[in-house]
Amino acid sequence: GQTNWIDEANTDWYYDNSGDPEFTIFTPAQLAGLAKLVNGGNDFSGKTIKLGNDIQLNNTSDWENWATASPDHSWTPIGFWDDIDTSTYYPFNGTFDGQGYTVSGIYISGDEYQGLFGVVINGTIKNLTVAESYIYGNIGVGGVVGSNAGLVLNCSNSGTVIVSGTSYVVGGIVGENYGGQVLNCSDSGTVGGTI
Numbered sequence: 602g603q604t605n606w607i608d609e610a611n612t613d614w615y616y617d618n619s620g621d622p623e624f625t626i627f628t629p630a631q632l633a634g635l636a637k638l639v640n641g642g643n644d645f646s647g648k649t650i651k652l653g654n655d656i657q658l659n660n661t662s663d664w665e666n667w668a669t670a671s672p673d674h675s676w677t678p679i680g681f682w683d684d685i686d687t688s689t690y691y692p693f694n695g696t697f698d699g700q701g702y703t704v705s706g707i708y709i710s711g712d713e714y715q716g717l718f719g720v721v722i723n724g725t726i727k728n729l730t731v732a733e734s735y736i737y738g739n740i741g742v743g744g745v746v747g748s749n750a751g752l753v754l755n756c757s758n759s760g761t762v763i764v765s766g767t768s769y770v771v772g773g774i775v776g777e778n779y780g781g782q783v784l785n786c787s788d789s790g791t792v793g794g795t796i
Contacts, residue, residue, distance in 0.1 A: 645695030659706035678719030699729025734760030
C-alpha cells in the first residue's frame with residue numbers, strides 16, 4: 602500500500618537555535634520533517650531552510666499516469682489551513698531557498714491548499730523547481746504553493762496540477778494568491794480542472 606512521507610519524517614536536522622537560524626536538508630524524510638514541524642505549529646519565522654541537492658519523492662518513470670495509478674509515497678503539504686475551522690492554520694513563514702535544485706515525484710490527492718507548500722503567509726519560497734509531479738485538490742491547488750500571501754521568487758513547475766470543482770482556483774506555481782507576490786516564475790506543466 603501507499604505510504605505518506607509524513608510518517609517517515611526526520612526532524613533530527615532541526616535544532617531551535619536563534620544564533621544559527623539556517624538549516625540545510627538533503628533527503629525526502631528531512632523535507633517531510635519540515636512539513637511535520639510546520640504542521641505542528643512551528644512557522645519558521647526568521648529561519649532559512651535550504652536544499653542541499655535534488656530531492657525525488659517517488660520513482661518518476663511513470664509519473665504521467667499517476668492520475669490512475671498512484672506511486673509508492675504521497676505527500677503532505679508544508680503548512681495547512683483548515684477550511685472548516687478557519688481559526689486553525691499553520692503557515693510557513695520562513696524562507697525556503699531551493700538553491701536551484703529540484704523537488705520531483707510529488708504525489709498529492711487531497712482537499713484544500715495543496716502543493717509542495719500548502720499555505721505560505723509571510724514566507725519566501727525561492728530558487729526552486731518542481732518537476733514530474735501530480736498534485737490534485739479542490740481549493741487552492743498549485744505546483745509550488747497552494748495558498749500564498751508571501752513571496753514566490755524564481756520558481757518553476759513542469760508537473761501536473763489539477764483542481765476539482767467549478768469555483769476554486771488552480772495555478773502551475775501558486776493556486777491562490779492573497780496579496781502575495783509571484784515574481785520571475787514559469788510553468789511548463791499541465792494545469793486543469795475537473796467537475
